[in-house]
Amino acid sequence: MFSVPGTGKTRIGAVAAGELLRTGRIASATVLVPRISLRDHEWPEAFRKFGYEHALQHITLACFQTAYRWRRHRTGLLIVDECHMSLADKFYKMYQHIEYTYLLCLTGTLPEDDMLERLEHYAPVISRCNMRRAEQLGIIARDTTINLGVPLSGKERPVYEALQRRYDEMVELLGAGDASLAYQYAQANIGNYDDLDARRLARTFLDIIRERRTFLANTKFKGFIARKLLERYSDKRAFVFCEDIAYAEAFTKELCDAGMQATIYHSMMKPKERRATLQAFRDGKHRIIVSVRALNVGVDVPDAELGIAIAGSSKSADDTQRRGRVKRFEEGKSALYYNLYVVGTQDERWVTKRTKHVGGLLWQQYIPGENLPIVLSAAVD
Secondary structure, three states: EEEOOOOOOHHHHHHHHHHHHHHOOOOEEEEOOOOHHHHHHHHHHHHHEEEEEEEEHEEEEHHHHHHOOOEEEEEEEEEEEHHHHOOOOHHOOHHHHHEEEEEEEEEOOOOOHHHHHHHHHHOOEEEEHHHHHHHHHHOOOOEEEEEEEOOOOOOHHHHHHHHHHHHHHHHHHHHOOOOHHHHHHHHHHHOOOOOOHHHHHHHHHHHHHHHHHHHHHHHHHHHHHHHHHHHHHHOOOEEOOOOOOOHHHHHHHHHHHOOOOEEEEOOOOOOOHHHHHHHHHHHHOOOOOOOOOOOOOOOOOOOEEEEEOOOOOHHHHHHHHHOOOOOOOOOOOOOEEEEEEEEOOOOHHHHHHOOOOOOOEEEEEOOOOOOHHHHHHHHHO
């Protein structure tokens, strides 16, 4: 099993299947994926892009939702893309029903605990490839990642301070000042119907966390800087990642009103609408896609050169998946990825944690009144 970031997975899989078929070591291959768009677009395109279009006539492409119903299927090479998503009880039995000579499981996000044990029963981890190594190997495009700090406005500062006080009070109450213990308490008691007071406290604490995260994601200067970045790099196709659908919709409208070719993509849209959005982006009808989390993983995302994370968690896996959206390999391509964070807040701690292993990471801060073009060009020019 290979753990490799971004769209490097499809290149590894296409080369593996293409070479085994070309040399006659196998007569067929099967690629299983979690999404229709991966089946119909990303994987066929990978075989064409890397010189193995002839192999497609010997390859079965199917979604997990189809494969788990198979009672018997034989193949020379079985490739399971986003294999961490195949470990639910519903899909996991497909490993037992498919006969194969070789098995190649691919993921950018290794599962944990019991799920990792379940995966390693069939596919032990034989190689891990981080983004820097994948760049060196030419599997994914090189990028520059910039953590760009912005301030709170005068009106926002007291709101954040009040949220932080409420958070600190709950941490003291539930975890004796230890945030991790308080969070463990909340997770353990959110479904506790035997002790309604404990459940109420757990819900209150988790609500405060969500409220603080949403507030920090939707601050004034994050939206301002994101717009300026999209204006500055008007020649680049871009993804913008937001915290919630309401903000994403409002931001998209703002971009469209300013004359930018922007559209939105989120989980509440119908599948047909989401497919149409991605196709319009491929066709050049839109330059910018504003999303929440629906583009993070398991979606055939078209090429882009610019990513802007208005919102983000502390999880490095989220950062890896989102950066992977702009790191599709193209000869000579160099992508840009911006993490926007609020200086001196929990937001700064989150971005520090999730990007601590990013190679060549750059840090900047924007102070209102500064010459913004100079600030934005300093990191990459």
